[in-house]
Amino acid sequence: MTPPKPRMAELRSRAEAASAHLPGLILSAERLAAMVAPGAHGLRRAGPGEDFWQYRPAAQGDSARAIDWRRSARSDAQFVRDREAQTAQAVAIWVSGGQGMDFAGGPGRPTKAARARLLALALAMVLLRGGEKVGLLGQPARAGRVQGDRIAEALVTAAPVAGDDDQPDADALRPNQRLVLIGDFLERPDWLPPLLARASAMGVRGAMMQLLDPDEEAFPYAGAVVFRSLSGRLSHDSRDAQGLRAAYLQRLAERRDWLSAQAAGAGWHFGHHATDHAPAVALEWLYQVLGG
Structure with missing residues (x-):
């Protein structure tokens, strides 16, 4: 049976509630972004760019202007100072x-x-x-300041998923892009190995x-506790929550090792x-x- 579509008033109410958080999110993100110095990422090869890459022996075709005379003066050979090629790259974020x-374990926590x-x-x-092209996974990656506003709006107006977990759309991958996945990964993501295999094949x-x-990091629970997922699909009634701590922490460590x-x-990279x-x-870190 197909579930009923949300009513127009419901959609409008959701959009208005999301929009109310938009200015605060943008301001907080701008302050946070200001702590990181932007710059185009290097390609780990010689080419046009500003950063030093390597010295190499001068070859036929290199002009006298290309010779690094200070480095060359320390030996009998002539050396050219190569710069690292830089280019804008397309980055997708999921x-x-x-x-x-939507879980927060205490008041005042995000x-x-x-x-x-x-x-x-x-x-x-x-x-x-830094001049990169960026977009949420499945949406066009564009450059420019306006794109930041588009991404902010898309983040706060994204429709909620029915379950406790979800997964990125592998069909949205594009060759040679960079991809960032942010989630809790508490449910074993069996979709991850095939996604990474497909990603590797596409560069x-x-x-x-x-x-x-x-x-979720420390499992500080004790006594009788009912654990229930936010979707309501999973529930566990424990009479001795503290007795579950060691097993939980072991499983969390194993999950991180697997990821x-x-x-x-x-x-x-995993963090x-x-x-x-x-x-x-x-x-x-991200x-x-x-850039690596």
Whole structure:
């Protein structure tokens, strides 16, 4: 049976509620982005650019102007100072829309979804200021300041997913782009190995970030606790929550080891971040590994 479509008033109410958060998200992301110095990423080969790449022996065809005479004076050969080729790259960002991302373990803490949106938008702003083309996965990657506003609006107006978890659309991958995946990865993502295999075949490289609430990191529960997923699909009634802690922490460590191994096998990077830690650290890491 096909579920009924949301009413127009319902859609308008959702859009208005989302729009109310838009200015705050943009301002917070701009402040966070200002902590990272933007710049075009190098291609790890000689070519047009500003950064030093390597010295190489002068060859036939190199002009006298290309010779680095200071370096050459230290030996009997002549050397040319190569710069590293730089170019704008297309970057796609995916933020999990699963209902599990709406969890916050305590008052005053941001939800995982709110932190993920902040990191995604701040990263987009840094990349855009460096001349990169950026977009959410499945949407056009464009350059320019206006694109940051488009990404911000898309982040806050994205339709919620019915389940606790979701997955990126592998059909949205484009050859040779960079891809960033941000989610909690608490449900085993069996979709990840085939996605990474497809990405590798297309020359897509990128980074995955597991984003958790401090309570999901430390499991500080004791006594009788009912654990229920935000979608209501999963529930577990425990009489001794503290007795579950060791097993939970072991499974979390195993999940991270698995995610790290999947990323490394595809030439990707894996990192994790808790919402009680400074977002600037996570942003700096994401920006740096995209250039690797």
